Amino acid sequence: MKMNRNAPIGVFDSGVGGLTVAREIMRQIPNERIVYFGDTARVPYGSKSKETVTRYSRQIVRFLRTQDVKAIVVACNTASAYALDEIEKEIDIPIIGVVKPGAKVASDATRNGKIGVIATEATIGSEIYSRYIKEINPKAEVLGKACPLFVPLVEEGLLHDPVTDEIAMRYLSGLIDSGIDTLILGCTHYPLIRSTVGKVVGEGVTLVNPAYETARELRELLEQEELLNETKPELGSNQYQFFVSDAAEKFIRFANSIIKYGILSAKVINIETY
Amino acid sequence: MKMNRNAPIGVFDSGVGGLTVAREIMRQIPNERIVYFGDTARVPYGSKSKETVTRYSRQIVRFLRTQDVKAIVVACNTASAYALDEIEKEIDIPIIGVVKPGAKVASDATRNGKIGVIATEATIGSEIYSRYIKEINPKAEVLGKACPLFVPLVEEGLLHDPVTDEIAMRYLSGLIDSGIDTLILGCTHYPLIRSTVGKVVGEGVTLVNPAYETARELRELLEQEELLNETKPELGSNQYQFFVSDAAEKFIRFANSIIKYGILSAKVINIETY
Numbered sequence: 001m002k003m004n005r006n007a008p009i010g011v012f013d014s015g016v017g018g019l020t021v022a023r024e025i026m027r028q029i030p031n032e033r034i035v036y037f038g039d040t041a042r043v044p045y046g047s048k049s050k051e052t053v054t055r056y057s058r059q060i061v062r063f064l065r066t067q068d069v070k071a072i073v074v075a076c077n078t079a080s081a082y083a084l085d086e087i088e089k090e091i092d093i094p095i096i097g098v099v100k101p102g103a104k105v106a107s108d109a110t111r112n113g114k115i116g117v118i119a120t121e122a123t124i125g126s127e128i129y130s131r132y133i134k135e136i137n138p139k140a141e142v143l144g145k146a147c148p149l150f151v152p153l154v155e156e157g158l159l160h161d162p163v164t165d166e167i168a169m170r171y172l173s174g175l176i177d178s179g180i181d182t183l184i185l186g187c188t189h190y191p192l193i194r195s196t197v198g199k200v201v202g203e204g205v206t207l208v209n210p211a212y213e214t215a216r217e218l219r220e221l222l223e224q225e226e227l228l229n230e231t232k233p234e235l236g237s238n239q240y241q242f243f244v245s246d247a248a249e250k251f252i253r254f255a256n257s258i259i260k261y262g263i264l265s266a267k268v269i270n271i272e273t274y
Numbered sequence: 275m276k277m278n279r280n281a282p283i284g285v286f287d288s289g290v291g292g293l294t295v296a297r298e299i300m301r302q303i304p305n306e307r308i309v310y311f312g313d314t315a316r317v318p319y320g321s322k323s324k325e326t327v328t329r330y331s332r333q334i335v336r337f338l339r340t341q342d343v344k345a346i347v348v349a350c351n352t353a354s355a356y357a358l359d360e361i362e363k364e365i366d367i368p369i370i371g372v373v374k375p376g377a378k379v380a381s382d383a384t385r386n387g388k389i390g391v392i393a394t395e396a397t398i399g400s401e402i403y404s405r406y407i408k409e410i411n412p413k414a415e416v417l418g419k420a421c422p423l424f425v426p427l428v429e430e431g432l433l434h435d436p437v438t439d440e441i442a443m444r445y446l447s448g449l450i451d452s453g454i455d456t457l458i459l460g461c462t463h464y465p466l467i468r469s470t471v472g473k474v475v476g477e478g479v480t481l482v483n484p485a486y487e488t489a490r491e492l493r494e495l496l497e498q499e500e501l502l503n504e505t506k507p508e509l510g511s512n513q514y515q516f517f518v519s520d521a522a523e524k525f526i527r528f529a530n531s532i533i534k535y536g537i538l539s540a541k542v543i544n545i546e547t548y
Contacts, residue, residue, distance in 0.1 A: 041326045042316050047429075052315045052520040055544075152426040155321075163440055246326040270329075272546045 003070035003093060005229050008033035008241070009218070010064035010072040012057075015043035016251060017151070017188030018075030019258045021098060024215035025073070026240070026261065029222070031229040034240045035067045039271060041245035044151060045078040046120025046187065053122065057083035061091060062274040063243070070227050073218060074098065077119055077186050077210075081126040094221050099123075101217050102184050102210025103132035109206045110182040113140045116175040116205075118197075119186030121146040129186060143178055147171045147187075154189045155254075164193060168200045176201055184208045192258070242266035277344035277367060279503050282307035282515070283492070284338035284346040286331075289317035290528045291425070291462030292349030295372060297533050298489035299347070300514070303496070305503040308514050309341045313545060315519035318425060319352040320394025320461065327396065331357035335365060336548040337517070344501050347492060348372065351393050351460050351484075355400040368495050373397075375491050376458050376484025377406035383480045384456040387414045390449040390479075392471075393460030395420040403460060417452055421445045421461075428463045429528075438467060442474045450475055458482045466532070516540035 011022050015038045022036050037060055039045075045053050057079045064072055071094040074080045074087075080097025088095055106115045106129075117129045123146075130142035149167050158164045175183065183205050185191055191209045198207055222228040233239045240261065244251045248266040255263045285296050289312045296310050311334055313319075319327050331353045338346055345368040348354045348361075354371025362369055380389045380403075391403045397420075404416035423441050432438045449457065457479050459465055465483045472481055496502040507513045514535065518525045522540040529537045 041322060043321075047317075047521070047524075048315060049521045149426055149430055152423055156423055163437055166437055247321070247323045250321075 003227060004068075005070070005227055006033070006233075007068050007070035008035045010035050010037070010067065010069035011075050012037040012039070012060045012064065012072070012079070013076040013188060014039050014045040014078065016040075016254045016258070019255055020188050020191045021073060021075035021211045021214055023259050024211040025218060026259070028215040029219050029228070031232050033229070033233055035064060035069055036240070036242045037063060038242070038244045038251055040247050040251055041271065044120070045076060046122045046151065047148065048122065050082040050122075050126075053079055054083040054086060056271075057087060058090075059271050059274040061087055063269065063271060069093070071095065071218070071222065073214065075188060075214070077188065078122045081123045081128040094225060094227075096214065096217060096221060098188070098210040098214045099128050099186075100132050101213035102186065102208055103129050104136065105210070105213045106182050106184050106208045107133050107136040107140065109208060110140065112179065112181045113137065114178065114180045114182070115140055115142050116180035116183040117142060117144045117186045118147050118150075118171065118175075118183065118190065119144065120151070121148060123186055129184060143175055143180060145171055145175055150193060151187065151189045154192050159193055160196065164196050165200065168193070168196050172197070172200050180205060182206045182208060184210065186210070243269055245269060245271040277501060278342075279344070279501055280307070281342050281344035282309045284309050284311070284341065284343035285349050286311040286313070286334045286338065286346070286353070287350040287462060288313050288319040288352065290314075290525060290532070293529055293532045294462050294465045294483075295347060295349035295485045295488055298485040299492060300533070300535065302489040303493050303502070305506050307503070307507055309338060309343055310514070310516045311337060312516070312518045312525055314521050314525055315545065318394070319350060320396045320425065321422065322396065324356040324396075324400075327353055328357040328360060330545075331361060332364075333545050333548040335361055337543065337545060343367070345369065345492070345496065347488065349462060349488070351462065352396045355397045355402040368499055368501075370488065370491060370495060372462070372484040372488045373402050373460075374406050375487035376460065376482055377403050378410065379484070379487045380456050380458050380482045381407050381410040381414065383482060384414065386453065386455045387411065388452065388454045388456070389414055389416050390454035390457040391416060391418045391460045392421050392424075392445065392449075392457065392464065393418065394425070395422060397460055403458060417449055417454060419445055419449055424467060425461065425463045428466050433467055434470065438470050439474065442467070442470050446471070446474050454479060456480045456482060458484065460484070517543055519543060519545040
């Protein structure tokens with residue numbers, strides 16, 4: 001089926017974190033329309049199993065298809081790690097995740113071949129960053145560390161706080177000691193505490209935010225498929241639409257702190273019925 | 275419908291926290307069989323809406339009915355706050371939550387009438403502890419404080435840790451300043467950091483764990499309804515059964531750290547289909 005260039009891009013995440021990816025898409029491909037879905041009724045994904053995250057991701061893809069999206073971005077590292085391979089085989093529109101782009105940038109950035117990855121338990125346990133990095137550079141050494149408290153600390157707003165510094169030091173000291181020169185922020189919440197992480201690991205370590213490269217690869221992919229929207233949507237045409245599975249008010253508050261675009265509404269849907 | 279005395283009690287929670295309530299039931303009514311359900315695929319509930327938590331609770335009650343339970347304990351403060359009133363009207367077996375018992379003990383314990391409640395955002399926002407306490411003592415002053423980082427800190431195992439001390443000091447200083455003499459641990463995870471909370475609030479403040487009183491009221495209720503099991507189930511008869519919606523291995527590990535009874539297995543079910 002040939003999609004319409006003017007159709008929106010579907011972007012999804014377990015909650016609000018994927019907005020850091022949506023923000024990058026808005027910056028780099030400003031003509032595109034976006035339908036964002038945040039699974040706020042079942043957030044977080046990072047502590048759940050592959051089976052469950054895959055089932056949830058399939059439901060979300062089915063919902064996004066009802067919105068006639070021309071492509072899908074899995075803006076969640078855990079869903080990219082657990083569900084993308086399977087879903088890719090099941091659908092006939094382009095779909096990309098955040099892991100492969102992040103792995104590519106890190107492989108390019110490292111000088112000593114030692115790359116650290118910080119992410120949820122699920123993403124680290126899947127070893128997916130390691131797999132993709134080694135496809136590019138088989139000699140690379142990839143060291144993963146799960147940081148389960150980072151998401152709650154970000155959601156509690158402790159972006160610049162001694163407690164977050166202390167937790168970051170505990171999580172990151174092993175990676176620093178092992179001599180990494182590149183660190184992937186492998187969870188979409190982590191760019192929000194980039195300055196804390198940077199302070200702890202020091203200037204010698206390059207921080208990689210997969211969001212930037214994901215938006216760049218999305219742009220390339222849309223060009224190849226002749227799906228890039230060539231004209232800016234008209235004002236008042238709902239260029240960006242937001243759907244959540246729960247608690248729209250809270251989502252809107254958080255979203256407006258991330259995206260400098262006045263997000264006025266988010267529609268609640270029952271994702272379990274898809 | 276007259277239930278069977280030998281039927282199990284259904285106990286549910288958003289995840290593992292409710293095991294602190296199950297543990298109290300095992301201690302106080304050792305003849306009872308228990309079917310425990312932890313909604314690990316959708317945990318946590320404390321940041322979600324009333325509508326969503328009520329929908330989830332209804333699904334769980336439907337599942338527990340398939341296990342022929344004679345009574346249900348809502349061993350989750352958020353579900354007790356949001357869903358119990360409605361579900362009570364819909365079913366014909368006894369059902370109790372943890373909020374009313376906790377409110378009763380606190381009302382009895384306070385000397386100066388100033389009671390603090392720490393709990394999830396949802397439980398605090400519902401003001402349900404305040405409502406129940408004022409039914410008993412209309413002059414009581416009830417001060418609530420949401421503590422969203424406590425659950426992730428407990429799940430990360432930081433039960434005795436300077437970071438948990440620091441966070442506890444921030445959350446509790448307002449309650450201490452306002453002169454409370456009684457503090458309700460209004461989330462089933464919090465008894466696991468009872469010593470940290472106790473250290474911060476000082477010996478002058480009585481800590482109330484609703485689990486103890488909930489098990490006591492359950493025993494009374496079963497006696498009244500002539501549903502108390504009079505004989506100890508035989509060895510090997512699966513007195514305690516555990517079901518979860520995801521990640522059984524992780525649940526079993528955590529469960530065995532809470533309950534001194536070798537929990538060997540937990541069955542995963544798809545709760546969305548109930």
